[in-house]
Amino acid sequence: MLDSLRDAAKSWVAKVLIFLLAASFGVWGIADVFTGYRSGALATVGTEEIAAEEYNQAFNNALQRFSQSGQVLSPEDARKIGLDMQVLQNLIQSAAIINQAKALGLAVGDQVIVAETQANAAFQDASGKFDPDQFRRVLQANNLTEPMYLAAERENRLRLAIANTVDGNFPASKTLIEAFHRHRNEQRDARYFVVKMADSEVTAPTDAEIKARYEANPAGYTAPEYRVVAIMKAEPEDVAARIALGDEELRAGYEKYKGDYFTPEKRTLLQMTFPTLEEAAKAKGRIAAGEDFMTIATERGLKEADVTFADKTKAEFFDPVVAEAAFKLAEGAVSDPLKGGLATSLIKIAKVSPEHQKSFEEAKEELTQRLRIERAREEIDSIYGAVEDGRGAQNKLEDIAAKENLPFQTVGPVDAAGRGADGKELDLPRKAELLKAILESDVGVDNNPLPAGDGYIWYEVREVIPAKIKPLETVRQQAIADITAIKMRELAASKAKALVERAKSGVALESLAQEAGAMLQTAQGLKRGETNPDFGPEAIAALFSVPENRFAFALESDGKSAKVMQSQAVLLPPFDGGSEEAKAIASTLQEGSSNDLLSSYLSALQAQAGVTLNEPLWRQISGTQTQ
Secondary structure (H helix, E strand, O other): OHHHHHHOOOOHHHHHHHHHHHHHOOOOOOOOOOOOOOOOEEEEEOOEEEEHHHHHHHHHHHHHHHHHOOOOOOHHHHHHOOHHHHHHHHHHHHHHHHHHHHHOOOOOOHHHHHHHHHOOHHHEOOOOOEOHHHHHHHHHHOOOOHHHHHHHHHHHHHHHHHHHHOOOOOOOOHHHHHHHHHHHHOEEEEEEEEEEOOHHHOOOOOHHHHHHHHHHOHHHHEEOOEEEEEEEEEOHHHHHOOOOOOHHHHHHHHHHOHHHHEEOOEEEEEEEEEOOHHHHHHHHHHHHOOOOHHHHHHHOOOOHHHHEEEEEOHHHOOOHHHHHHHOOOOOOOEOOOEEOOOOEEEEEEEEEEOOEEOOHHHHHHHHHHHHHHHHHHHHHHHHHHHHHHHHHOOOOHHHHHHHHOOOEEEEEEEOOOOEOOOOOEOOOOOHHHHHHHHHHOOOOOOOOOEEEOOEEEEEEEEEEEOOEEOOHHHHHHHHHHHHHHHHHHHHHHHHHHHHHHHHHOOOOHHHHHHHOOOOOEEEEEEEOOOOOOOOOHHHHHHHOOOOOOOEEEEEOOOOOEEEEEEEEEEEOOOOOOOOHHHHHHHHHHHHHHHHHHHHHHHHHHHHHHOEEEOHHHHHHHHOOOOO
16 A cells, blocks of 8 residues: 555655645645544654544645636545545655654744745735734634644745755756757658468467466456346436426416527628728729629638638627627628728628527427426425435335336446446446445445435445356357467567568568568658557557667557568757757756655655554545555
8 A cells, every 4th residue: 555655656746746735734725734633643654643634634625726727526536546645645745754854853933934924915904014813814714723823834844845955956967958859859760561460370279278278367257246236216307207387387487587598699791801991992892893702802812711700699799890780781791891999801791590589389398398307306305305214114225216206227237347247338327426336335235325416326236246257168269269369469479570580681671571472661750659550659669679770570459460670761850959849858857857856755754754554544534445
């Protein structure tokens, strides 16, 4: 587990998270992180303890930062991408720094904190002076006392002070920058052909080979654990169909939502701009004399797509002069020159789509479904209560579903990926969330309903079918296919290698291609890290692993062929140490070395202090199994 946490904090992650932790322990969004320290430590680092409450607050702060950036992240999704482990590792690193600071006898005086606090704009009045009342209001809003705030700020500065001393600001050498530049931008040409294997070239697996493959790779021939689950759900769509609405209620709903069934007038116009009113007037004269609007636009280097504004309401035109003219002209008419706020132009009305208010009859079908869904949402709570009463009375889900007229299904066997025993995907409501809940449950467990939007899903695990190795007879064809594929790749690699050796000995590539019944081809301008349909990652790596005019081979993705290549012209782009690219490379290398040094230092601090994780408490908090 701790190894996984250390891996999660490599390179730039450590520095970024330390900064974010310092921010999260500041004024904004932090509750009392200094109470409950001894009420059950999640982890200890030397003499420092990390409380469960502290982790929960830091994790919630991380989620809030995501939401502030416009990316909503649920706790479950955050754990899937490893954010929970990053937050924990961040706290461990921070505790290691504080442990080191105390060991070194470092301290931050109150005067420093006070001076910086008074200079903080968050605590100042409109004139820019420190406002004690504002300071107290902010602390109170964040459940902080003044001593707690001072303690938090003191620890933040200790963290940053130590972290900054290890911020190795080492400029990259010109030689390293140039090497990086050449490695990134080097281009190669290649001559190549593809040697293909025929199925007949591979010998059929023997019974002994099949048995050996089966016994040596049990995981590949093991049926996963399956579960059979009963599912009942109550979502608005499930309830809506049974709701009857009278004509009077529908008409009232129509009046309420009438505006939603109104489509404003829209117009499609062609707009051609000019540098002056005089040029616009000349163009208008030509159009009035019979010339086509688009003919003049084409002369000015414009395509129809460049001048067309399709199906726009009046409010969608930025220039009010154009908007006003566009909605006064008749279809097909061309305006006089318009001196707008953005440009001088002529417009032609290509199409007019009148406004339309759907009648009650036109909107009735859509309105009926809308009102049913609204009513259904109101009924969900009473349905929830009735279902829970039935469960409390030990009634079966299928009986409750029949009584409440709710959808019910028994699904399974289903594996962790949502596939049935036949390997096909099974249809499950709220599949990802429900599968996770099913796998965390067991036979006989009384599960809480799973929230599903405005509704709920109830589920019961009825049977657990343990994972087991399939009998050899049932997977014999799979084992044969696996062995055949391995032999095919080995044969392709062997043939390609032999061809490369012959090419090295002086046999012309043209002769080898002809012998293999393949066409000799050429590829130009290949670069490291850039692939194309003809050159995948393996082929690119092999080509760049040999010097100019040398030979290499790479297996193809189909498993039945290999590419035999000769690295030809090598283009080394000129290096300009003053270019923007060189500066960017230097910055990247400098930042990378700094972050790597900081990461190494933090790992050393952790190892020196000793880290102990309360595994049972972590599993309880994170809802996951540690590894």
